[in-house]
Amino acid sequence: MKYPTVNKAFLLSLTMVPLCAMSLSAKPHSPSKHSHAPARGPSIGAYVGIQAPKGSVEIRVGNFSFRYNNGTFYKHTKHGYVVTKAPRGAIIHTLPPGCSRVVVGGYVYYSSNNVYYRQAPNGYIVVEEPVLVSSGSTVVNTPVVVSEPVLSELSVWQGEQELLVRDGQFFKNTAEGLVWVEQPVGALTRSLPEDATSIWYRDIEYFDVDGILFRKTPNGYKVVDSPWEAAS
Template sequence: MPSFLRLLARPLALTLCSLGAGPAFAGTHVDVGIGLRFDKRYHHDHYYPAPGYVVSHAPPGAVVVHHHAAPYYFHGGVWYRPYGQRLRVVLPPVGIVVPLLPSAYVTLRIGGHPYFYANGAYYQSAPGGYVVVNPPEEAAAAVPAPAPPPLKPEPIIYPRNGQSAQQTEADRQECNRWATSQPAALNDAGVFNRAVEACMDGRGYSMR
């Protein structure tokens, strides 16, 4: 089960925000239940929590990205922003850069340029990773390219020194942030994952 669905399954950790969702592209999403929507654009065919949902904490493996000094959390194609002591699902602002694409996305070639699409957002390669851009004018007629092979599943983290779950999560987030600062990891998921594993090993964890 995708990690965000596991998150949605925890009713105490998830409540529906009364604020309205941001603008969406007509025909790209189908509401399938409270808080979930199905993204069918380009046969992406993935479920995502809808903008406006509030969660108590970021999903495991989320990457922290700052845009105009504001923190955003990114995981599995879903963007979150602080909302009081919690996080709210939001649409990403144009111009924000994420070091890695989600494991599920659609590759497009529009106007001779490559684009990457997931959960209503379009990305292009940029220094530091991938930048969110406005939908190109020719987006409606674009045809998806074959999907790349999926990334390996998230590893299991074993604390060798008896670290608590809270400490493990804090170390994992810190190692994710450190890995995004390594130039060789910005455009290569394999290098990024190895950087995280090396950091976690140095903090007393085994990852398989």
């Protein structure tokens, strides 16, 4: 007995339904394209609880107190701790992970999550986004990532004044550009370039950087006069 063609097609479709259902149910779930995106910290204004965030340390800026951990700053409110904008003038001991080294206007900055840091005697200080002043108008400059370190550049601090060292000379940054200044004996820097030369004189170690002498102190490396020239 022959079945009409239409019945054969109908019967074939009935046998294929379970197979299709099994195939669809066995298809693996495709992961979202964002499933491997790096985790970001909480956004500014986010509430994080009534207790100080775990692992955070106290940071004081003037009369204000903050908590800090891995690049995120927190402030205490009547409702608890919330994430806040990085306060200008805050000093941290180590840079947060993933910082980029950038140079703007001849100065070295470190950038992370739109927060900029400069090296200071006791760590790294939060500063405003770097700008240059030219012809009386302020122009915001896009930082340029520097892949290689600038060996001839070093920052030292004389009190609150930051000075830039280039080729053995000291300069301060002004609206008109870099201005030369005399050697600031006693100025401090947190670290020295890797190519600094160790010199021993009368059982005291000095470090030479482009003709400038430093001595290691508990507060950092201090600019000093040449002891052998003074002795002569």
